[in-house]
Amino acid sequence: MSKPNMSRLHNAIDLLGKLVAFDTTSKNSNLGLIHFVRDYLAQYGIESTLFHDETGEKANLLATIGPKDVPGIALSGHTDVVPALEKSWISPAFELTERDGKLFGRGSADMKGFSACALAMVPELVKRDLAIPFHLCLSYDEEVGCLGVGSMVDHLANLKTPPRLAVIGEPTEMKVINGQKGKFSMRVSVTGTAGHSSFAPRHVNAIEYAARAIAMISDLAREFEENGPFDNDFTVPHSTMLTTTIGGGTATNVTPDFCEFTFEIRHLPEHDAKSVLDGIKEKIISTLDAEMKAKEAETGFEWEEIFSYPGMGDCTDAEAFELVRNIVPEVSGKVSYGSEGGIFEKQGNIPSIICGPGSIKQAHKANEFIEISQIEECLEFLEKLSDQAVAA
Ligand SMILES: [Zn+2]
The missing domain is CATH 3.30.70.360 (Alpha-Beta Plaits)
Incomplete structure (x- = not known):
């Protein structure tokens, strides 16, 4: 596989550093991060829609790039992270730190890494003449039971043209997962x-x-x-x-x-x-x-x-899954941990897979990290996905 554009990689790491620096432990507000992303997208002329919780302290963010009247591809990431109270962190948990090709910080793998990659693709996506739109979907309160994403999924499902596919970027080392309990x-x-x-x-x-x-x-x-x-x-x-x-x-x-x-x-x-x-x-x-x-x-x-x-069923026979199969021919199985995939699929009727950078083994513990090579792989995946979304 070819190496991705170096400035995009640099940009993704930079964005990951900014996302990690917001302490979005589920008990906290995530609005600092959401407003940062909204302002970042606005620089590229992209409008964001926010879906607040009843306290007004947390929000989902939805931004669509490309035509609004065509079923798109949802790129989904949760913004909240589990607490970082372990004593054994060797660098500050909310400060992205590079050591030996790895980026350490709470949420680096689970799952701000995927969101950073999706955001780093934005300058490229806006340049392209997309025939299939991308929906960036950032949610709150995933780690406490997938409580936040529902309002955004309902909105997507009620669009005239709901998404044809959702990619849930939980850390799977960029393997394609087609089911979840x-x-x-x-x-x-x-x-x-x-x-x-x-x-x-x-x-x-x-x-x-x-x-x-x-x-x-x-x-x-x-x-x-x-x-x-x-x-x-x-x-x-x-x-x-x-x-x-x-x-x-x-x-x-x-x-x-x-x-x-x-x-x-x-x-x-x-x-x-x-x-x-x-x-x-x-x-x-x-x-x-x-x-x-x-x-x-x-x-x-x-x-x-x-x-x-809800659980996430197998969508590999959905037509839109071809877009993924063209990039990653092998499906790697199903997982027993939770993700928002079941809500996209069962509540939103949107075929969903889980595929994201980093390893679940590094999630939810001290010295969580993501390998830089995983960021590269994710950028490459997103680039190939957007190649297929460009007007013929
Ligand atoms: Zn997660």
């Missing part, structure tokens, strides 16, 4: 009755009922493992379900009147997890909850969805 994250609160533990039979033990519910969840998870459904393109080829946190009780000699636990289900894109959850709930309500209430009416289970996002 969906997820439900749930919180369950169990209320019992307290009292001196020597009178335990008179009370409703919240922890013990929680434990029985957890055992049911675990049994069902084993059933998925044994009986599927299966999709061997995933490293873990079936849906998974597990309890992730638990807390409860007050003292060693008090029957616990409260217990709270969280559990998740990560499901194959075609596995109807909603009905799985409804099934467990029903079973717990008709057995454990009923038993508790028979003893004491005020006790029982309460459920809360913390967040959920």
Whole structure:
């Protein structure tokens, strides 16, 4: 493969430095970064549309380059990053630092690297006579459950000409990923009755009922493992379900009147997890909850969805996927971690793939980095994509 234009590479690294310098940890506002990108795009005569959250402190940014009446290609990146509180950072987390061909900084791989590459392509894209437009899509609150992107996806889906394809630039080392599991994250609160533990039979033990519910969840998870459904393109080829946190009780000699636990289900894109959850709930309500209430009416289970996002199905037979296949002939499989791909695909009806620079192995830990060669590869990919978008 040929090396990309050196000034574009320089520009991409420079932009990455600017993006990393905004501390866009999900709990913070991302408006500094969004306004920087809006001003950068305005220099090239490109207008941005912002979609704010209800606090007004966070926003998605959408900018279209090229004709507005033709289905385009969405280039999607989330702007937020996970916290950088680890003590073992050897250079400041929010200051892009180069060492040995690698660029260190929080978000360098996950996933400001892709956004920087897309932005570095802009001067070239505006020069070209594009027959197919590009939609730059920057979102907020991905790392806390893909909470932000929905408003922008709804807007895209309702366009007269919605995008024909979305490229989600999560770090895949520029491999093409054609599927992703969906997820439900749930919180369950169990209320019992307290009292001196020597009178335990008179009370409703919240922890013990929680434990029985957890055992049911675990049994069902084993059933998925044994009986599927299966999709061997995933490293873990079936849906998974597990309890992730638990807390409860007050003292060693008090029957616990409260217990709270969280559990998740990560499901194959075609596995109807909603009905799985409804099934467990029903079973717990008709057995454990009923038993508790028979003893004491005020006790029982309460459920809360913390967040959920859909899985991303395989779009390799969509016509627009040819644009990608022409650049990367091989599809590399499916992933079990989350991305906004499921929302583009299921909520927006936009065929989606995941393909971006850097490695997921470097994400979410101290001394996160992206190799400069990955930035080069991404620029090359985007250049080849835009070659195909130019008017014949
Ligand atoms: Zn990410």
